[in-house]
Amino acid sequence: MDAWSRLADTFLNWGYIAEVLPTMFSYGLLNTIVLALTSGLIGTILGILLALMGISRNPVARWIARIYTDIFRGLPAVLVILVIGLGFGPLLKDLAGIRSPYPLGIIALSLMAAAYIGEIFRSGIQSVDKGQLEASRALGFGYGPSMRMIVVPQGIRRVLPALMNQFIALIKESSLVFTLGLMSRERELFQIGQDFAANNGNQSPLVAAAIFYLALTIPLTHLVNYIDNRLRTGKEQKHEPDEAAAVIGKGAHA
Amino acid sequence: MSQFTSGSLTGKNLHLAFGSNKVLRGIDIHVEKGTAASVIGPSGSGKSTLLRVMNRLIEPDQGDILLDGRSVLKDNPDELRRRIGMVFQQFNLFPHRSVVDNVALAPHKLKRLSADESRELALAQLERVGLRHKADVRPATLSGGQQQRVAIARALAMTPQVMFFDEATSALDPELVKGILALIAELGSDGMTMVVVTHEMGFARSTADSVVFMDHGKVVESGPPDQIFTAAETDRLQRFLSQVL
Numbered sequence: 362m363d364a365w366s367r368l369a370d371t372f373l374n375w376g377y378i379a380e381v382l383p384t385m386f387s388y389g390l391l392n393t394i395v396l397a398l399t400s401g402l403i404g405t406i407l408g409i410l411l412a413l414m415g416i417s418r419n420p421v422a423r424w425i426a427r428i429y430t431d432i433f434r435g436l437p438a439v440l441v442i443l444v445i446g447l448g449f450g451p452l453l454k455d456l457a458g459i460r461s462p463y464p465l466g467i468i469a470l471s472l473m474a475a476a477y478i479g480e481i482f483r484s485g486i487q488s489v490d491k492g493q494l495e496a497s498r499a500l501g502f503g504y505g506p507s508m509r510m511i512v513v514p515q516g517i518r519r520v521l522p523a524l525m526n527q528f529i530a531l532i533k534e535s536s537l538v539f540t541l542g543l544m545s546r547e548r549e550l551f552q553i554g555q556d557f558a559a560n561n562g563n564q565s566p567l568v569a570a571a572i573f574y575l576a577l578t579i580p581l582t583h584l585v586n587y588i589d590n591r592l593r594t595g596k597e598q599k600h601e602p603d604e605a606a607a608v609i610g611k612g613a614h615a
Numbered sequence: 616m617s618q619f620t621s622g623s624l625t626g627k628n629l630h631l632a633f634g635s636n637k638v639l640r641g642i643d644i645h646v647e648k649g650t651a652a653s654v655i656g657p658s659g660s661g662k663s664t665l666l667r668v669m670n671r672l673i674e675p676d677q678g679d680i681l682l683d684g685r686s687v688l689k690d691n692p693d694e695l696r697r698r699i700g701m702v703f704q705q706f707n708l709f710p711h712r713s714v715v716d717n718v719a720l721a722p723h724k725l726k727r728l729s730a731d732e733s734r735e736l737a738l739a740q741l742e743r744v745g746l747r748h749k750a751d752v753r754p755a756t757l758s759g760g761q762q763q764r765v766a767i768a769r770a771l772a773m774t775p776q777v778m779f780f781d782e783a784t785s786a787l788d789p790e791l792v793k794g795i796l797a798l799i800a801e802l803g804s805d806g807m808t809m810v811v812v813t814h815e816m817g818f819a820r821s822t823a824d825s826v827v828f829m830d831h832g833k834v835v836e837s838g839p840p841d842q843i844f845t846a847a848e849t850d851r852l853q854r855f856l857s858q859v860l
Contacts, residue, residue: 496707496766498672500721500773501697510720515711 374565381557381566385550385573392549393577396535400467401528404474411479416486418504426479433476439537445469446541463547466538474531481523486516522589529581533574550574621808622683622698622776623648626669629678631832638664639675640832644810646777646825648683651799651809653819653840656829657855662812665829666779669810670699682776697725700770704782706762708754708769715741715750718769725773733772740768744798760791767798778802780811796822816859820844828852 414426433441446465453459489512497507536551543552554570624646631639638661646652654662667673669680671692680687687695708717718737722728728736741747744764746757754762763783770778780799784792796815800822803809813819819826819840826843828836828851836843836852844860847853 490705490707492703492705492707493709495672496701496703496709498693499670499696499699499701499703500769501693501725502721503693506724510724511709515709518711 371564372568377565378569381569389550389553397531400470401531403471404478407475408478412482415483430476433473438534442469442537462541481520485520489515522585525585529578619807624777625681627679630676649806650824651803652825653823654812654827660829661832663781670696699777700775701779702766702783704785706766713751718772722772740772744768759787777808
C-alpha cells in the first residue's frame with residue numbers, strides 16, 4: 362500500500378464509517394443536540410439575569426455579575442467541565458441519587474455560556490439609545506416597566522446573531538463532556554467517534570463525527586448571516602417624504 | 616378640536632449641580648395656565664435641563680415646582696410626568712412598535728384603558744396631527760416631520776396639563792420646521808400650557824406669550840416677546856439676539 366492510499370484508508374475508510382453511523386444517528390447526534398440546547402436555554406436565562414444585574418443601579422449586583430463573568434470567561438472550558446463534573450459528582454449522588462455526570466456536564470456548559478450570553482445581552486441593552494428610556498420615563502412609566510417594555514426588547518433584538526453564534530459554540534464545546542467518562546448511551550458525537558477510532562486504530566470515525574458537526578454548524582452559521590443581514594437592512598426601510606417636503610420637492614428625498 | 620384642561624406651572628429657585636458643574640443656579644419661571652413660554656439662550660445655558668428638572672426626570676438639588684399652584688416635589692415623580700407631556704429633539708419614538716402602539720401604550724398601561732379604548736384614543740390623536748393613515752406602520756418608515764407629529768400625538772394621548780417641547784424642530788430638515796411649529800402654535804391657541812425650548816426666534820416672537828432668556832444656568836431676562844426682542848435690557852440678551860437674528 363502506498364502512502365496515499367494508506368492516508369485515504371486512515372481518514373476515509375468507508376467500512377468504519379458505515380459501522381459508526383448507526384450509533385451516531387441513534388443517540389450521538391441526539392446527545393450533542395440535547396447538551397447544546399439545554400445548556401443554551403439555561404445559559405440564556407442565567408445570562409439575562411446577569412445582564413440585568415450588570416446594568417442594575419445596585420453596585421453589589423453589578424459587582425457580582427462582573428466577578429462571575431470574569432471568572433467563567435477567563436477559564437478554559439475543559440477545566441470548568443472537569444472541576445464541576447468530577448467535583449460535584451458525589452454531592453449529586455448524595456442529594457439526588459444520580460450517578461451520571463451528564464447533568465453536571467450540562468450545568469458546567471450552562472454556567473460558561475451564561476457568562477458570554479450575559480455580556481452579549483448587556484452590551485445589546487446598553488447600545489439602545491438613552492432617549493428611549495428618557496421618552497418612556499417622560500410618559501410616566503417607572504424605571505422597571507420602561508426597561509421591560511422599551512429598552513430590553515430592543516436590546517435583545519439586535520443581539521440575536523451574537524446569540525446564535527454562542528449556540529454554535531455550544532454545539533462544539535459540548536464535545537468536552539467526554540472528559541467526564543459518560544456511560545455509552547450518554548455519549549455524544551465526538552466521543553463515539555473517538556471510541557471507535559481508538560478501538561480500530563483508524564481516524565475515519567472521527568471524520569464521520571466531523572461531518573455531523575459541520576452539518577449542524579454550517580447551516581446555522583449561514584442562518585446567522587441571514588438574520589444579521591435582515592436586521593441591518595430591515596432598518597433601512599424606505600422613508601416617505603413629508604407632504605410639505607414633497608411639495609417643495611427636496612430634502613426628504615435626498 | 617377639543618380644548619385642554621391645562622394648568623399653570625411654576626419653578627421656584629431651582630438649583631442643580633453635577634459635581635462642581637452648576638447647571639441651574641436659581642431659576643424662577645412661571646407659566647400661566649393656557650399660555651406658552653419660550654425658553655431661549657445659547658447652547659449649554661441649561662434650557663433642556665430646566666425642562667427635565669421641572670418634570671423631575673432629574674431631581675433638583677433645591678427649589679420647588681408647582682403645578683396648578685400646588686407643590687409636586689412630594690408626589691410620585693412617575694405620576695407627575697403623566698401630567699406633563701414631553702416632546703424631544705430626536706423624537707424618541709419606540710422603533711419596535713407601530714405608530715398607533717407608540718401613542719396607545721401609555722394610556723393603555725398607565726390609565727388602564729382597554730386595548731380597544733386606547734387604540735381609539737390613539738387614532739383620534741393621530742387624526743389631530745394628520746397621520747391617522749399611518750397608524751399601522753413602524754416609525755422608521757416615516758419622515759422626520761411625521762415622526763415628530765407622532766411624538767406630539769403620543770404626549771397628548773395622556774391628556775397632559777402642560778406640554779414641554781425640547782428643541783422639537785432642531786433635528787428636522789428646514790422645510791419641515793414650519794409644519795411642526797404651526798402644530799405647536801395650534802395647541803397653544805387651543806389652550807395648552809406650554810414650555811417651548813427653541814432656537815426658532817420667529818416662533819418665540821410670534822407665538823409665545825412670554826419669553827425667558829437663559830444663560831449659564833440663570834434667567835437673565837424675561838417678559839413678553841415684544842419687550843424681549845425690541846427692548847432688551849441686558850447686554851447679554853442684546854449680544855445673543857445680535858448673533859441669532
